Amino acid sequence: MSDNITNILVVGVGGQGVMTATEILAEAAIALGHDVKKTEVAGMAQRGGVVSSHLRFGPKVLSPQIAPGSADILLAFEAAEGMRWRHMMRPDALALINTGNLAPPVVELGLFEYPADPVGEMRKSGARVFAFDASAIANGLGDIRLGNTVMLGAIADHLPFSAEALERCVLQRFARKGEKVIEMNRQAFAAGRAAAAEAQRTQDVREAVSA
Amino acid sequence: MAAVMPAPAQSRLLMSGNEAVARAVWESGVKVAAAYPGTPATEMLEVISTYPDLYSEWSVNEKTSLEVAFGAAMAGSRAFCAMKHVGLNVASDALMTLTLTGVAGGLVIAVADDVGLSSSQNEQDSRFWGRFAHVPVLEPADSQEAYEYTKLAYALSERFQTVVILRMTTRICHVKALVTVGERVAHVGAGFQKDPARWVMVPGAAQKRIPLMFQREAELRAEAEVSALNFVEAGSDRRVGFVTSGPAYMHVKEAFPEAPVLKLGLSYPAPFEKIRAFAATVDNCVVVEEVEPLLETELKAQGIRLAGKDLLPRSGELSPPVLKPAVGRLLGEAVAEPEQKPARAVAPLPVFPRPPTMCVACPHLGVYYTLSQLRNITISGDIGCYTLGFGHPWNALDACISMGASMGMALGLDKGRGESDKDKKIVAVIGDSTFLHMGMQGLLDIVYNKGNVTVLLLDNRAVGMTGGQDNPGNGRDIHGEEAPRVDFAKLVKALGVKDERVHVVNPYELPTLFKTLRDETKIPEPSVIITNQPCVLIQDYHKLKPFTVIDDKCTGCGNCLDTGCPAIHVTKRDSVVKPSGKTVDLAFVRIESSVCTGCGLCVQPCAPDAIVHADKVIQIKALQRH
Ligand code: SF4
Ligand code: SF4
Numbered sequence: 001m002s003d004n005i006t007n008i009l010v011v012g013v014g015g016q017g018v019m020t021a022t023e024i025l026a027e028a029a030i031a032l033g034h035d036v037k038k039t040e041v042a043g044m045a046q047r048g049g050v051v052s053s054h055l056r057f058g059p060k061v062l063s064p065q066i067a068p069g070s071a072d073i074l075l076a077f078e079a080a081e082g083m084r085w086r087h088m089m090r091p092d093a094l095a096l097i098n099t100g101n102l103a104p105p106v107v108e109l110g111l112f113e114y115p116a117d118p119v120g121e122m123r124k125s126g127a128r129v130f131a132f133d134a135s136a137i138a139n140g141l142g143d144i145r146l147g148n149t150v151m152l153g154a155i156a157d158h159l160p161f162s163a164e165a166l167e168r169c170v171l172q173r174f175a176r177k178g179e180k181v182i183e184m185n186r187q188a189f190a191a192g193r194a195a196a197a198e199a200q201r202t203q204d205v206r207e208a209v210s211a
Numbered sequence: 212m213a214a215v216m217p218a219p220a221q222s223r224l225l226m227s228g229n230e231a232v233a234r235a236v237w238e239s240g241v242k243v244a245a246a247y248p249g250t251p252a253t254e255m256l257e258v259i260s261t262y263p264d265l266y267s268e269w270s271v272n273e274k275t276s277l278e279v280a281f282g283a284a285m286a287g288s289r290a291f292c293a294m295k296h297v298g299l300n301v302a303s304d305a306l307m308t309l310t311l312t313g314v315a316g317g318l319v320i321a322v323a324d325d326v327g328l329s330s331s332q333n334e335q336d337s338r339f340w341g342r343f344a345h346v347p348v349l350e351p352a353d354s355q356e357a358y359e360y361t362k363l364a365y366a367l368s369e370r371f372q373t374v375v376i377l378r379m380t381t382r383i384c385h386v387k388a389l390v391t392v393g394e395r396v397a398h399v400g401a402g403f404q405k406d407p408a409r410w411v412m413v414p415g416a417a418q419k420r421i422p423l424m425f426q427r428e429a430e431l432r433a434e435a436e437v438s439a440l441n442f443v444e445a446g447s448d449r450r451v452g453f454v455t456s457g458p459a460y461m462h463v464k465e466a467f468p469e470a471p472v473l474k475l476g477l478s479y480p481a482p483f484e485k486i487r488a489f490a491a492t493v494d495n496c497v498v499v500e501e502v503e504p505l506l507e508t509e510l511k512a513q514g515i516r517l518a519g520k521d522l523l524p525r526s527g528e529l530s531p532p533v534l535k536p537a538v539g540r541l542l543g544e545a546v547a548e549p550e551q552k553p554a555r556a557v558a559p560l561p562v563f564p565r566p567p568t569m570c571v572a573c574p575h576l577g578v579y580y581t582l583s584q585l586r587n588i589t590i591s592g593d594i595g596c597y598t599l600g601f602g603h604p605w606n607a608l609d610a611c612i613s614m615g616a617s618m619g620m621a622l623g624l625d626k627g628r629g630e631s632d633k634d635k636k637i638v639a640v641i642g643d644s645t646f647l648h649m650g651m652q653g654l655l656d657i658v659y660n661k662g663n664v665t666v667l668l669l670d671n672r673a674v675g676m677t678g679g680q681d682n683p684g685n686g687r688d689i690h691g692e693e694a695p696r697v698d699f700a701k702l703v704k705a706l707g708v709k710d711e712r713v714h715v716v717n718p719y720e721l722p723t724l725f726k727t728l729r730d731e732t733k734i735p736e737p738s739v740i741i742t743n744q745p746c747v748l749i750q751d752y753h754k755l756k757p758f759t760v761i762d763d764k765c766t767g768c769g770n771c772l773d774t775g776c777p778a779i780h781v782t783k784r785d786s787v788v789k790p791s792g793k794t795v796d797l798a799f800v801r802i803e804s805s806v807c808t809g810c811g812l813c814v815q816p817c818a819p820d821a822i823v824h825a826d827k828v829i830q831i832k833a834l835q836r837h
Contacts, residue, residue: 013565026225026387036225037353039386041329047599047676048777049567062465064353064386064458067532069557080562087559104565106603108772108781110798112563125557144805 005058006160007066011085012077013102014048017148021075022053024152025159028169029057032161037064048104052085075155077147078102079118079131086122094128096154096196098147100135130154130199137191146188153192163193220394228357228383231390232321233258235361236291239317240398241265243283245276247648248677249295250330251384252323256293257680260689264395269680269689272614272648273298277305277320284318284374285410288400289365293321296337297613301649303340306374308412310344311420313372313427316400317365321377323384326501327528330676332594332613334526336503341376341479345428348376348479349440350457354388360476363440367477371427371434378478380501382458382528432480440476443489450542452493454486454506454517459499459529466531467538481506483513490515495541497522501529569599571778572810574671574744577718578640579605580774580812581725588636588732589624593617593650595642596675596746604775608640615649617641622653622662636732637663643670643684647697651706654739658707663735665728669718670699671746679749703739712738719744721815747808755809757825760801764821767797771813771822778807 008025012018019040026038034057041052054066068088074095076082082097089095103114115121119131134154138147152170156163167189174181218224226234233255236244244267246256260267270276273294283290294302299322306320322340325331341348349364351357357379364375408416435441446452448469455463456475463472473489475481490496496517498507507519522537523529539545569575579600582590592598592611601608610620621639628635639657641650646668657664672685681687686696700713712734714727724742731738745751771779785797802813804825814822 014567030225030389035389037386037388038225039382041381041385047567047570047596048565050565061388062461063531064382064388064461065528065530067530083560084562087557089557103780104563105568105775105777106566107563108779109604110781110784110796111603114563121560125560
């Protein structure tokens with residue numbers, strides 16, 4: 001983290017809840033006394049297009065944008081979108097990637113190809129990546145919309161504050177939606193956290209083997 | 212958004228610049244607020260509409276919104292209107308005269324420049340309108356300043372009896388940062404004071420107001436010299452000092468924390484003497500501004516020696532990594548890449564493009580699908596979601612410039628036909644809200660001048676692109692309350708389109724749509740085809756039972772893909788050689804049933820009836836098991 005500022009870039013496809021997730025991360029940072037800036041581009045891009053949300057927090061934040069090569073964490077809700085934003089990462093940054101694919105119409109029409117192995121490409125470029133299928137986890141828990149919370153669970157152990165602090169903010173969001181929704185999100189958060197830990201374990205093994 | 216409204220004074224809230232402005236408008240005791248939605252300005256009015264005790268509205272266009280706000284300001288009340296940069300072009304007609312009358316109650320126009328063009332047809336610098344109209348421009352740099360400057364703008368507006376432009380950019384409007392808010396202070400309007408010499412701008416009266424406008428401008432310049440909004444931050448490294456405004460200030464501070472900075476909050480009229488004195492204290496002076504070299508040109512004309520756009524980009528957003536190497540070059544430094552460390556900066560990995568596209572089951576899908584099936588037509592388009600029809604798979608839009616322009620352009624395409632397009636059918640496409648915004652006049656012109664144009668009026672009962680805001684076409688006002696609803700068929704008939712040339716069509720009924728379009732384009736008269744299904748993002752839209760594809764029946768023809776519905780995905784590609792010797796590409800598909808709304812569009816071009824309701828398949832499977 002440079003100059004005591006943490007840069008988190010959350011990316012995905014319009015409609016995936018990228019902005020909400022970033023908002024919750026921002027709330028957690030505020031609750032812990034940080035200065036916060038959060039920005040994204042809205043409007044036309046939201047119609048199934050590329051969405052990226054910048055979150056910066058620390059003692060004092062000036063520029064709202066994360067500069068290329070300076071994101072501490074890349075949280076990608078879609079695998080190819082992780083690739084698209086790879087260049088934003090610091091050399092020692094971590095990418096948390098949902099391997100659930102979303103191909104856009106131009107790919108479905110055969111005009112472009114979806115990369116065969118987006119995560120592999122990112123690793124080849126030297127990035128440290130923890131990847132797992134957050135969409136499948138969310139579906140397994142009964143609602144694709146839980147993907148959001150799964151991803152937040154995944155990032156929880158990699159922040160400069162405790163996972164519990166983030167979980168509190170996540171659950172607060174759903175406080176008025178009833179115990180069932182809260183419980184589902186609690187599970188989604190835990191599942192995301194476990195998936196990231198598991199991805200880290202296999203990644204560590206891989207690195208140990210290749211070293 | 213929801214957290215903003217009722218928070219008590221002294222709360223620290225995470226607010227976007229738009230939300231911060233809205234809060235300040237409310238706290239300033241504003242009585243009337245109006246806007247037409249437009250990214251990145253939309254949320255200002257959306258949030259204002261949630262506050263009690265002030266009147267808010269979606270106007271039909273920006274000019275009207277300014278006129279409404281002005282009326283209230285004329286009556287002595289505080290008033291507000293918001294728009295995106297291109298909106299001020301529309302409102303400029305009103306602006307250029309109300310700079311002469313001035314205002315009684317405070318009037319602030321918040322203008323949001325789409326620097327970097329995230330969702331606009333051009334990138335323009337609205338600060339020019341301040342110069343053009345000789346009215347002051349305030350430029351906040353973040354949410355807190357957006358909040359504070361809005362309140363100051365009202366004080367300034369009333370003190371100098373002028374409209375004030377609050378210039379925002381995407382990176383203020385849509386950046387969330389912490390804001391400490393205050394309390395609402397009531398503001399009581401004096402009521403309208405009759406004064407024809409001031410409020411009736413006939414030539415004789417207007418002429419007398421012009422010197423007053425210039426006098427006001429001179430007084431404002433003097434104010435800028437002493438205003439606390441224009442301040443110097445002394446720095447320890449005097450090799451280069453910066454004159455800057457708006458969010459560019461943040462980038463400067465981050466990139467050059469040791470450099471002296473003169474920040475202009477009240478940037479027009481610029482405080483020349485303050486800037487001259489500042490420039491004398493540094494070795495090099497650099498103006499950092501988004502987008503145009505506006506200040507730079509003015510300051511150079513004053514004989515102040517400085518650099519600006521010779522170093523920095525002329526378009527797009529500025530940021531610390533843009534500033535650092537540019538200024539480093541000026542200082543003759545070996546220019547390092549943005550991040551020094553062992554950072555071998557990673558080049559972007561190649562990935563397919565992901566352009567925005569229409570929503571699953573969007574009512575416009577059928578229209579563009581049909582247009583793409585028609586031959587020999589030229590399609591003149593407009594601003595809104597249906598602009599996306601220019602992309603794949605439809606490729607069915609030939610032109611688009613600005614809101615409401617589709618019909619005038621279509622008439623021009625008709626009247627200006629060349630030899631090669633003498634038999635072309637001309638179609639204009641426009642949305643409901645867009646039609647009401649500026650389109651009606653274009654249609655009237657087509658009718659009046661006997662144009663041979665078929666107009667597709669896509670009524671989806673919302674301002675779709677900006678998120679489904681209400682308008683006179685859907686019978687709800689800004690609060691979601693019932694309002695009179697325009698009858699488009701009657702309206703276009705009233706503009707002179709013949710009864711038999713007006714058709715209302717369900718855009719999901721492809722055969723009817725196709726036949727109506729083909730027939731109407733053949734008839735050399737103005738005709739209007741109105742489609743009548745709601746945007747899928749608004750409350751009027753109701754989901755039906757989702758569809759699925761029976762794999763065994765799918766022949767891979769890919770016809771359903773041509774509708775462009777994003778719920779349809781290819782599972783396998785293949786190719787076959789036909790008896791004719793021609794190779795045909797096949798694409799076998801599946802439907803993502805969790806997002807399919809059951810609109811039934813893709814079912815229609817599917818020849819082998821491979822697309823059926825999902826529950827039927829489950830039933831069939833269940834039967835097989837027994
Ligand atoms: S927002 Fe509405 S109008 Fe726009 S693409 Fe989606 S469904 Fe269509
Ligand atoms: S029926 Fe077909 S076109 Fe309509 S939403 Fe479902 S997949 Fe899309």
